[in-house]
Amino acid sequence: MFRYIVRRVLWGIVMLVIVSMLTFVVFYLLPSADPAQLRAGKGATPARIAEIRSSLGLDKPFYEQYGIYMKKLVLHFDLGYSYHNEVSVKTEIFSRLPVTFSVAIGAFVIWILLGIPVGVISAIKRRSLLDRFTMGASLAAISAPVYWLGLIALFLFSSDIGLIPLFGGSGSYVSFSQDPGGWANSLILPWFVLAAAFAAFYARMVRGNLIEVMSEDYIRTARAKGLSERRVVFRHGLRAALTPVVTMAGLDLGALFGGAVLTETVFNIPGVGRFAYQSIIDSDLPSIQGTVLFGAFFIISANLIVDILYAFLDPRVRY
Amino acid sequence: MASLLEIRDLHVHFKTRDGVVRAVEGARFSVEHGRTLGIVGESGSGKSVTALTVMGLTRFPNATITGSIDFDGTDLVTLPDNQMRSVRGQRIAMIFQDPLSSLHPLYKVGWQIVEAIQTHEDVSKDVARTRAIEALHEVGIPSPEKRIDSYPHELSGGMRQRVMIAMALVLKPDVLIADEPTTALDVTVQAQILDLIRKLKDDYQTAIVMITHDLGVIAEIADEVAVMYAGRMMERASRETLFTKPELPYTWGLMRSIPRLDAPRPGRLDSIAGLPPSLINLPSGCPFHPRCPYVMDVCLKTEPELKESEPDHLVACHLATDERQRIGRELQTRYRS
Numbered sequence: 001m002f003r004y005i006v007r008r009v010l011w012g013i014v015m016l017v018i019v020s021m022l023t024f025v026v027f028y029l030l031p032s033a034d035p036a037q038l039r040a041g042k043g044a045t046p047a048r049i050a051e052i053r054s055s056l057g058l059d060k061p062f063y064e065q066y067g068i069y070m071k072k073l074v075l076h077f078d079l080g081y082s083y084h085n086e087v088s089v090k091t092e093i094f095s096r097l098p099v100t101f102s103v104a105i106g107a108f109v110i111w112i113l114l115g116i117p118v119g120v121i122s123a124i125k126r127r128s129l130l131d132r133f134t135m136g137a138s139l140a141a142i143s144a145p146v147y148w149l150g151l152i153a154l155f156l157f158s159s160d161i162g163l164i165p166l167f168g169g170s171g172s173y174v175s176f177s178q179d180p181g182g183w184a185n186s187l188i189l190p191w192f193v194l195a196a197a198f199a200a201f202y203a204r205m206v207r208g209n210l211i212e213v214m215s216e217d218y219i220r221t222a223r224a225k226g227l228s229e230r231r232v233v234f235r236h237g238l239r240a241a242l243t244p245v246v247t248m249a250g251l252d253l254g255a256l257f258g259g260a261v262l263t264e265t266v267f268n269i270p271g272v273g274r275f276a277y278q279s280i281i282d283s284d285l286p287s288i289q290g291t292v293l294f295g296a297f298f299i300i301s302a303n304l305i306v307d308i309l310y311a312f313l314d315p316r317v318r319y
Numbered sequence: 320m321a322s323l324l325e326i327r328d329l330h331v332h333f334k335t336r337d338g339v340v341r342a343v344e345g346a347r348f349s350v351e352h353g354r355t356l357g358i359v360g361e362s363g364s365g366k367s368v369t370a371l372t373v374m375g376l377t378r379f380p381n382a383t384i385t386g387s388i389d390f391d392g393t394d395l396v397t398l399p400d401n402q403m404r405s406v407r408g409q410r411i412a413m414i415f416q417d418p419l420s421s422l423h424p425l426y427k428v429g430w431q432i433v434e435a436i437q438t439h440e441d442v443s444k445d446v447a448r449t450r451a452i453e454a455l456h457e458v459g460i461p462s463p464e465k466r467i468d469s470y471p472h473e474l475s476g477g478m479r480q481r482v483m484i485a486m487a488l489v490l491k492p493d494v495l496i497a498d499e500p501t502t503a504l505d506v507t508v509q510a511q512i513l514d515l516i517r518k519l520k521d522d523y524q525t526a527i528v529m530i531t532h533d534l535g536v537i538a539e540i541a542d543e544v545a546v547m548y549a550g551r552m553m554e555r556a557s558r559e560t561l562f563t564k565p566e567l568p569y570t571w572g573l574m575r576s577i578p579r580l581d582a583p584r585p586g587r588l589d590s591i592a593g594l595p596p597s598l599i600n601l602p603s604g605c606p607f608h609p610r611c612p613y614v615m616d617v618c619l620k621t622e623p624e625l626k627e628s629e630p631d632h633l634v635a636c637h638l639a640t641d642e643r644q645r646i647g648r649e650l651q652t653r654y655r656s
Contacts, residue, residue, distance in 0.1 A: 217420035223376055224415075225435045225486070226408030235434075239425055315470045316424060 004319035012300040019296040023289050028062045033283040035083040056083055080286035089290035093272055100271035104256035106191040111198035119206025138200035150193045150266035157189060171268035194263045209241035243313045247306045254302020258295025322349035323526050324494055329386035331372050338599040342368040344550040353524040357541030359531055363595050365550035366530045370496045374413055375403040409439040412487035416499040418479035422471035428482045429467030435486050454485040458515060477508035488519055496528045501536060513539050534573055538562060546570050549596050549606035552625055555633040563651060566634045566643040568611045571650055613638055
């Protein structure tokens with residue numbers, strides 16, 4: 001087990017290096033605005049632009065730029081400075097992580113609390129009216145794009161432009177330490193909008209898994225032992241049906257820690273996701289690189305944690 | 320004297336989209352303490368459905384169950400679900416074909432046995448655990464105090480089936496229903512499991528219902544035999560009678576299809592021609608007539624009743640009794656020589 005973890009961590013580091021290389025290559029190969037020109041502003045002289053280019057190190061070949069970047073990153077955990085406003089990317093990301101965690105964890109709690117019970121009930125009451133209704137609704141929720149759902153939610157319920165002004169609208173985010181009530185109020189809409197598709201997907205997955213598990217031989221054995229149907233479903237059926245869901249949930253949460261780009265943008269929440277979006281607009285390579293690396297780091301870590309967890313959840317899995 | 324478990328005229332039908340599946344049509348048999356009834360038949364002959372119905376495990380919304388299952392004075396067909404649950408597992412236990420898929424893969428075997436005990440008896444976890452270890456010891460599992468903490472996948476096929484038997488017998492049920500318990504096992508292990516079941520039957524006077532498609536298993540363990548075909552009881556006799564004087568063309572077919580080492584090897588193995596009928600569209604008359612080499616006009620029209628051909632030997636066949644006995648004897652001499 002220990003050796004397995006060490007091996008996985010090493011592979012994770014290799015993955016991060018590959019991700020950083022790809023981000024660099026993609027940035028230089030695909031058409032993007034010239035960061036120096038953006039920085040210089042309208043009407044700048046070519047000499048001024050060249051000066052900025054040289055000060056940002058953009059006049060060096062890109063492999064050399066990559067080398068400098070990696071050296072700083074490895075030796076000093078320095079993610080560089082934004083081309084756009086000279087702010088340290090590390091500081092910028094770290095200050096935004098609590099915001100992104102707030103968005104991701106809140107949505108996670110909602111979709112788990114919603115998706116799993118709905119899935120279980122649908123599986124038990126299979127083909128009932130309730131099952132058909134929830135499965136139909138879940139299909140709609142999966143199909144609705146987040147940016148569309150977000151706008152609908154704002155038009156319906158936000159305190160500024162909503163028909164029924166209930167919750168904080170776009171840009172109303174305040175940090176938890178400042179005002180817990182305002183924090184929750186500002187995040188309710190984004191939480192539900194972000195959770196909707198996940199909840200729907202999880203409900204369908206739990207339903208499918210549970211229906212499949214309930215036809216297993218060991219469920220028949222459990223019934224033959226004289227257990228109550230409730231115990232058969234919850235202790236025997238759900239135990240087996242939820243194991244793959246745990247894996248899925250870990251990965252999804254990990255991916256969201258890297259930033260919920262669409263949700264944060266629609267609701268104008270100052271998290272890592274919106275920062276990533278803004279960096280792309282600004283052709284701000286260090287910021288893009290930083291957010292991509294953080295996202296990759298969370299996904300790789302979630303993967304590892306989930307795989308380790310799986311060995312505890314399913315005794316047949318051994319590393 | 321009333322039997323421990325007596326099934327009379329049991330019918331189990333399932334409504335499906337394709338039509339009504341007549342899985343069991345008039346099953347009748349009985350079994351006593353310390354005796355073994357073998358139910359033999361091909362796949363789809365209704366033997367498993369009969370067993371599951373006795374356990375109350377076929378009470379689906381689309382199922383219609385009629386007839387009576389008299390168990391120690393109680394009719395299990397009409398018994399309410401909550402009372403059925405206390406019979407299930409405690410007084411009538413069941414083991415299944417594939418012990419790997421029949422044990423929960425994510426729980427230790429000890430946990431699964433303890434759960435069975437605690438479902439029916441108000442005992443502490445420690446007491447239940449001690450009893451589970453005893454049960455594992457009883458079914459011949461070496462170092463049971465260690466094995467109790469194994470997961471099913473860590474045990475061999477034979478060991479898993481022993482665990483299933485331990486779990487079934489730990490509450491000392493009156494009846495053990497074994498649905499093809501040896502089919503998924505190696506031949507050598509099969510014999511051990513049958514020995515174990517026989518020994519436990521003798522020790523506890525458990526009544527055994529052994530469901531199998533294997534006449535070898537029947538010959539090994541059954542006292543009484545019921546032959547099922549298309550959901551019906553077609554022949555019922557003691558083991559000796561069935562093997563020495565079988566009177567049903569279907570039973571003959573089953574016997575001919577057993578390869579024998581003590582006879583010259585035939586070019587190819589005998590098998591019963593055709594396939595078992597669909598339980599939705601049964602043939603008219605005798606359900607076996609499309610595959611029967613002795614078919615007569617009457618077989619297409621009326622279904623034969625299960626009638627006594629000699630004391631304790633029931634047969635459902637239109638062939639004349641002396642004719643059946645003659646062919647049965649010939650079959651025996653042919654296979655003996």
